[in-house]
Ligand SMILES: [Zn+2]
């Protein structure tokens with residue numbers, strides 16, 4: 001017997017690939033642990049978003065699986081601002097597999113995903129090569145599935161374009177760009193893989209075997225079809241509905257992966273590289289006790305702290321909305337909610353969450369020293385020891 005096959009899945013969708021990923025995190029992680037018990041690692045690469053990243057990171061870490069944070073970006077054919085359907089590919093966008101090598105890379109993934117929604121949304125949240133260039137630091141890129149640019153150009157026999165795009169990605173990611181090899185037994189993949197192998201040789205690039213998992217086990221393919229039918233607003237009875245071409249998009253064992261990419265043809269490199277990339281990716285998320293809130297800087301009036309100004313605006317809003325019917329309950333609720341807010345960026349805590357009361361409960365004069373609208377005597381300045389709130 002030969003040595004143990006080393007392999008890590010670096011292209012895996014989860015339930016967070018909305019209406020396209022049928023792999024529940026808990027089932028997925030359990031299965032990964034079972035199939036690769038030694039040094040298990042897994043990349044999460046959902047379509048267009050990182051919604052599940054923190055949950056995945058926490059769960060995987062707890063289970064002793066190395067989490068690799070990534071996402072499968074939608075890349076606009078040209079500019080993310082274009083609002084037109086593309087010619088070669090449905091909707092004018094391509095796929096690209098991105099993985100965070102370090103925390104900077106993770107931050108860049110977040111920036112890309114956010115900008116895709118804010119600036120590039122047209123059918124899908126799309127980035128483009130311009131912002132990829134801006135946010136490439138700390139990222140590893142794999143050339144992608146059949147829906148990615150280079151494979152699409154190969155399928156269209158536009159090898160010059162495929163090569164030009166490859167050179168562009170190489171310029172962006174340098175030695176962090178890899179050729180992704182998938183085989184689900186599709187004739188298109190056979191054609192694409194031959195050229196990709198040639199490109200890898202010509203440019204001295206590493207190849208990486210992935211399976212583009214969309215569900216955990218082979219028998220889950222049907223459940224995944226149901227999701228796709230919901231997404232495309234059709235039914236399972238519709239013979240024309242959008243579906244995957246086969247049921248090979250599950251989380252394969254290393255041996256099953258090897259069967260699809262045999263040693264005689266591919267050698268060990270596409271497998272070894274998955275483990276090498278998993279080793280390269282070290283993201284330390286500041287969560288739990290190390291959580292840091294990053295609150296945007298807000299222009300403050302002279303002499304006010306953030307907390308004071310927020311409280312002032314809150315009370316102004318209260319007076320505007322409920323000029324005649326403010327009760328003690330409003331005050332209690334406001335201070336309760338303000339007390340829940342994290343400390344400000346300056347590390348300064350919020351002021352004591354209760355106003356100075358001018359009376360005691362049950363004594364008939366249960367009123368805060370804050371102005372009490374409707375009482376006729378409101379609009380006085382708060383005392384210096386109470387919360388620093390003033391009213392116009
Ligand atoms: Zn894809």
Ligand SMILES: [Zn+2]
Nearest residue numbers: 011072145212
């Ligand atoms: Zn994918």
